[in-house]
Amino acid sequence: xxxxxxxxxxxxxxxxxxxxxxxxxxxxxxxxxxxxxxxxxxxxxxxxxxxxxxxxxxxxxxxxxxxxxxxxxxxxxxxxxxxxxxxxxxxxxxxxxxxxxxxxxxxxxxxxxxxxxxxxxxxxxxxxxxxxxxxxxxxxxxxxxxxxxxxxxxxxxxxxxxxxxxxxxxxxxx
Amino acid sequence: xxxxxxxxxxxxxxxxxxxxxxxxxxxxxxxxxxxxxxxxxxxxxxxxxxxxxxxxxxxxxxxxxxxxxxxxxxxxxxxxxxxxxxxxxxxxxxxxxxxxxxxxxxxxxxxxxxxxxxxxxxxxxxxxxxxxxxxxxxxxxxxxxxxxxxxxxxxxxxxxxxxxxxxxxxxxxxxxxxxxxxxxxxxxxxxxxxxxxxxxxxxxxxxxxxxxxxxxxxxxxxxxxxxxxxxxxxxxxxxxxxxxxxxxxxxxxxxxxxxxxxxxxxxxxxxxxxxxxxxxxxxxxxxxxxxxxxxxxxxxxxxxxxxxxxxxxxxxxxxxxxxxxxxxxxxxxxxxxxxxxxxxxxxxxxxxxxxxxxxxxxxxxxxxxxxxxxxxxxxxxxxxxxxxxxxxxxxxxxxxxxxxxxxxxxxxxxxxxxxxxxxxxxxxxxxxxxxxxxxxxxxxxxxxxxxxxxxxxxxxxxxxxxxxxxxxxxxxxxxxxxxxxxxxxxxxxxxxxxxxxxxxxxxxx
Numbered sequence: 154x155x156x157x158x159x160x161x162x163x164x165x166x167x168x169x170x171x172x173x174x175x176x177x178x179x180x181x182x183x184x185x186x187x188x189x190x191x192x193x194x195x196x197x198x199x200x201x202x203x204x205x206x207x208x209x210x211x212x213x214x215x216x217x218x219x220x221x222x223x224x225x226x227x228x229x230x231x232x233x234x235x236x237x238x239x240x241x242x243x244x245x246x247x248x249x250x251x252x253x254x255x256x257x258x259x260x261x262x263x264x265x266x267x268x269x270x271x272x273x274x275x276x277x278x279x280x281x282x283x284x285x286x287x288x289x290x291x292x293x294x295x296x297x298x299x300x301x302x303x304x305x306x307x308x309x310x311x312x313x314x315x316x317x318x319x320x321x322x323x324x325x326x327x
Numbered sequence: 328x329x330x331x332x333x334x335x336x337x338x339x340x341x342x343x344x345x346x347x348x349x350x351x352x353x354x355x356x357x358x359x360x361x362x363x364x365x366x367x368x369x370x371x372x373x374x375x376x377x378x379x380x381x382x383x384x385x386x387x388x389x390x391x392x393x394x395x396x397x398x399x400x401x402x403x404x405x406x407x408x409x410x411x412x413x414x415x416x417x418x419x420x421x422x423x424x425x426x427x428x429x430x431x432x433x434x435x436x437x438x439x440x441x442x443x444x445x446x447x448x449x450x451x452x453x454x455x456x457x458x459x460x461x462x463x464x465x466x467x468x469x470x471x472x473x474x475x476x477x478x479x480x481x482x483x484x485x486x487x488x489x490x491x492x493x494x495x496x497x498x499x500x501x502x503x504x505x506x507x508x509x510x511x512x513x514x515x516x517x518x519x520x521x522x523x524x525x526x527x528x529x530x531x532x533x534x535x536x537x538x539x540x541x542x543x544x545x546x547x548x549x550x551x552x553x554x555x556x557x558x559x560x561x562x563x564x565x566x567x568x569x570x571x572x573x574x575x576x577x578x579x580x581x582x583x584x585x586x587x588x589x590x591x592x593x594x595x596x597x598x599x600x601x602x603x604x605x606x607x608x609x610x611x612x613x614x615x616x617x618x619x620x621x622x623x624x625x626x627x628x629x630x631x632x633x634x635x636x637x638x639x640x641x642x643x644x645x646x647x648x649x650x651x652x653x654x655x656x657x658x659x660x661x662x663x664x665x666x667x668x669x670x671x672x673x674x675x676x677x678x679x680x681x682x683x684x685x686x687x688x689x690x691x692x693x694x695x696x697x698x699x700x701x702x703x704x705x706x707x708x709x710x711x712x713x714x715x716x717x718x719x720x721x722x723x724x725x726x727x728x729x730x731x732x733x734x735x736x737x738x739x740x741x742x743x744x745x746x747x748x749x750x751x752x753x754x755x756x757x758x759x760x761x762x763x764x765x766x767x768x769x770x771x772x773x774x775x776x777x778x779x780x781x782x783x784x785x786x787x788x789x790x791x792x793x794x795x796x797x798x799x800x801x802x803x804x805x806x807x808x809x810x811x812x813x814x815x816x817x818x819x820x821x822x823x824x825x826x827x828x829x830x831x832x833x834x835x836x
Contacts, residue, residue, distance in 0.1 A: 175757055182498050189505050192520050196512075204783045207517045210775045211508045217501040221494040228494070240756060245551040252550045253749065256543070256724055260741050268732065272725040276718075284717025298722055302729065310378050315732055 165244030174240040175229035179222045186218030251283060267317030273299040330457055337684030340385060341692060349390040350689065354697045355704075357397015361413050362405055362708045364549045364716075365723045368398035368414065369655040369765070370541040373534045374730030376663050384667040385685040391663060392643075392686060393693040395656050396448070399639050400701045401708065403440040403632060408433060408709050415834045416599040416635040419607040423620060423627030434567040436628050437705055442575060443582060443629040445698045447637035450586040451593065452690045455644050459676070459687070462648035466673035471780035472791050474649075476801040478774040479792075480808065481651050484595045485763045487808030491835040495759045503764040506531045507771020514779060526739050533768040534734045537659060539744040540761050542727040544751020546720055563705050571625070578626050581610045585630045589637025594645060596653045596766060599638040604833050606634035640690065647683060648673060651770065655762050658769040758835045 189211055190198075197206030229236075241249070255275065262271040277295030280286040306312045316322060341347075360371030372391050379387035402417035407424035420440060427436035469477075482500055486493050509520045510530025521527040575582075585606040592602035610630035611620045620627045642653030643660070650671035652658040664671045669679055676683055701708075731744040754761060767774075785791035793799040807814070 171757070174753070178753060178757060178759075182502070185502070185505065189508075189520070196517055196519060200787055205779050205787070207512045207515045207519060209782070210778055211505065211519065214501050214504045214508065217497055218505065221497045221501070224494045225492070225498065228492070241551070248550045249547050249752070252547060252720060252724075253745075256745060256748075259724070260728065260745055263728065263741060264738060268729060272728070276721040276725065279721035280717055284715060286717070294718065298725070302725075306729070306733075311381070312377060312733055313736075314729060315736075315738060 165242035165247075167239040167242050168246050169240040170233075170236075171238040171240045172229045172233045172236045175232075176226055179226035179229060182222035183219050183226065186215045186220075186222055189215030189218060191215075255279060255282075263315060263317065265318050266321055267319075268314040269299045269303055270317070270321050272302070330460060333460075333680065333684045334456055334688060336681075337686075337688030338692075340681055340685040341389060341688045346386055346389050346689070347692075347696075349386055350393050350693055350696050351700065353390040353393025354397040354400075354693065354700045357394035357399075357697075358401040358404070358701060358704070358708055359397075359711065360394065361398035361401020362711055363719065363723065364411075364413075365542050365546040365720070366726075367541055367545070368395050369659055370538045370727070370730075371398055372656055372659045372663075373537040374542075374726060376534060376659065376666070377730070377733035379663070380666065384664070384669055384679075385682050387663065387667060388660070388682065388686050389689040389693070391660060392689060393697070395639070395660070396690075396693045396697045397700075398656075399448075399636055400441060400444055400697050402635075403437065403444065404701075404705060404708055405712065407436045407440060407628070409712060412834075416603045416631075416639070418600070418832065418834055419603040419631035419829075420628060420635075422607065422631075423622075423624050426621070426623035427625070427628065430623050432623065434563045435571050435625060436623075437563060438568050438571040438702065439575060439625045439628045440632045441698055441701050442572065443585075443633040444636040445694050446582055447586050447589055447633035447635070448640045448690070448694045451590050451637040451640035452687065452694070454590050454641065455647070455690070456687055459644050459648045459683075462644070463673040463676040466649050467677075469673070471777045471784060472794060472798045473801070475774065475777040475781050476792060476798045476805065477649060477651060478770060478777065480801050480805040481596050481645075481653075481770075482763065482767065482774075483805040483808035485760070485766075487811035488592075488595060488598070488601055489760055489763075489835070490601075490830070490833050491758050491760065493812040495757070496763055499754070499759050499761065500763040500767045503767025504771045504774070506536070507533075507768050508775070513772055513776060526737075529735065529737075531743070531768065532734055532740065533662060533765060534659065535731050535740045535743050536747050536768055537655065537765055538727050538730050539747025540751035540754075540765070541655075542723065542730075543744060543748025544755055544761075546723060547748065547752040548755060549716070550720065563702060568702060574625065575629070578629050581614065581626055581630050582633050584609060584613075585633035586637045589634035590641045592634075593638030593641030594653060596642075596645075596762070598642065599635050599654065600833065602638040603631035603635040604829050607631045608829050643690075646671065647675065647686070650675075650773070652766065655765045658766050662769060760835050 193208030193212035193215055196208035198208035198212035199206060259271060259275040262274065273295040276298055277291040280291035280294065281288055306314050356375065357371065360366040361368070372394050375391065375394060379390060402413040403420055405411045405413040406417040406420040407428050410421050410425040412418040412421055424436045424440060427433065485500065486496050489496050510528055512519050518528060588606045588609065589602045592598035592605065607627065607630050610626055611617045614620070614626055616624055616626065639654065642657045646652040646657045646661050650661065652661045661671050669675065669682065727744060728741050731740045734740060751761060781791055792802040
């Protein structure tokens with residue numbers, strides 16, 4: 154398929170360096186570790202009247218998170234001069250967001266329209282917009298895939314899926 | 328030979344038309360999962376797990392374990408035909424498999440890969456048949472400190488055997504434990520780390536994490552690389568299969584060595600990837616054609632595939648005998664046991680004889696069925712990879728969403744899946760391993776329980792971990808593993824280490 158996203162042109166502008174993202178993630182890990190320690194202490198991280206408290210084990214987990222996060226943070230700062238690798242460039246970021254953002258909208262749509270209708274729309278729109286397929290073909294594939302899912306889950310395995318707040322498919326009786 | 332009798336009984340349990348049918352469905356779904364980008368053994372089994380809630384545990388495990396075998400077989404197809412390793416442990420298969428396909432000998436490479444996978448798995452299942460009951464019997468005597476020391480060893484071996492930054496391995500693990508702690512505390516009943524959100528009372532389900540981390544994360548990664556598959560075509564006919572089979576006995580030394588490496592490494596967690604690399608390296612060193620490795624040697628396909636499959640199968644031994652899974656997929660299967668109402672651990676061999684031996688019998692049959700299915704249907708599966716990514720990607724995202732929803736019928740889980748997906752993408756790019764995170768999330772509560780019980784027994788004294796020779800040995804071994812990165816650095820100071828030229832290509836998993 155010539156209209157597939159191709160890797161050839163990924164010579165985009167660097168958006169973030171590896172060492173920078175490494176440091177940011179390490180800082181987040183330290184933060185999470187801090188929260189875990191705080192929560193563990195609130196729950197009782199030491200010996201209660203009847204044994205170890207609810208925060209006894211999480212306390213040490215938080216400690217490991219904080220210490221290791223700090224170590225990775227220091228490592229990434231020290232590697233800044235030598236590690237100039239790109240974490241993501243502008244073309245790659247665009248590609249990733251072009252999947253991630255529609256997926257987030259899709260999950261939002263599930264809440265309103267239910268799994269089947271939202272999925273059919275998602276597949277069809279994804280094919281039209283990103284894959285540049287003809288509209289009719291995309292809609293047919295989107296609907297067909299979901300008819301198969303409907304048959305599989307509602308009829309064969311009797312596992313009901315989310316119908317959405319608006320229940321657009323309620324006329325089917327499922 | 329008590330085991331033989333039990334095994335025969337297992338065969339009787341499994342050999343019903345219903346179970347044989349499920350076996351075929353499982354294998355086909357598994358190969359499909361192994362071939363498609365974004366779906367692998369772990370998240371494939373996780374997505375299909377809810378479909379088995381209404382089945383009997385034996386039928387369910389037969390189908391799910393066959394999905395696992397299928398995924399192991401499927402990884403070889405993408406490695407050889409497309410030079411894309413579907414799973415971390417099939418990276419080593421690309422070294423010689425893809426050059427063979429480029430030379431137009433794809434059929435030979437695939438036959439060799441499938442056959443050696445089968446042999447590796449077969450040897451490993453033989454080992455499980457006779458060793459697992461012994462280990463389980465031994466483990467019946469375990470108390471809380473012993474169990475905690477085994478958990479400790481499991482997690483410390485990730486640090487000792489894993490590739491990459493030991494701090495990142497520890498962070499991944501601790502994050503898993505922290506996520507596992509969210510929700511109701513199993514001992515005191517207190518709510519932990521829910522911050523007043525009632526939805527978090529249930530805690531984080533590891534199935535959601537697996538689907539997000541491996542499924543959505545993998546889709547995002549593939550998207551970034553801009554996938555345009557350019558694969559070699561493969562035709563397998565009876566003649567090619569027969570000719571390759573006639574050639575394979577020549578490599579019996581490699582097969583035996585690789586099986587043993589695979590079994591040894593597979594019992595320890597995260598062992599399949601190092602096992603495949605180690606066995607490839609050993610074959611290269613000992614083979615007469617060692618210098619030609621990398622240019623398309625059948626022996627270079629046999630070695631990693633045998634080891635990876637042997638290791639993947641052996642990963643089920645600690646899961647069955649001790650209730651401690653050796654790989655993310657084994658962890659998902661273990662989660663399945665809990666959902667079907669079985670308590671994993673050494674007692675399984677006493678209380679659920681039918682289930683355990685049915686599973687072991689299905690390992691023999693499943694791999695045989697798998698070999699037949701993949702040999703006959705490779706062109707079909709290879710053509711699936713030619714479906715454009717802009718159709719495959721949304722369908723896989725939809726499947727992941729459905730899979731996450733069906734676990735608890737909760738809408739929040741689909742959002743969580745998306746968050747885990749982004750986390751998986753970032754972690755994968757920064758070389759944080761995902762396997763320890765998943766295993767910690769699954770085992771978190773149980774590891775914590777055994778830790779608290781051990782501490783209760785000793786009134787908070789840590790030296791209970793060295794109270795008797797057994798627990799002392801395991802704990803010391805765990806500490807050795809934990810500090811192995813440091814120890815190996817010290818050794819390197821004394822003697823110059825030999826350069827491992829394969830190490831750079833080994834992925835972090």
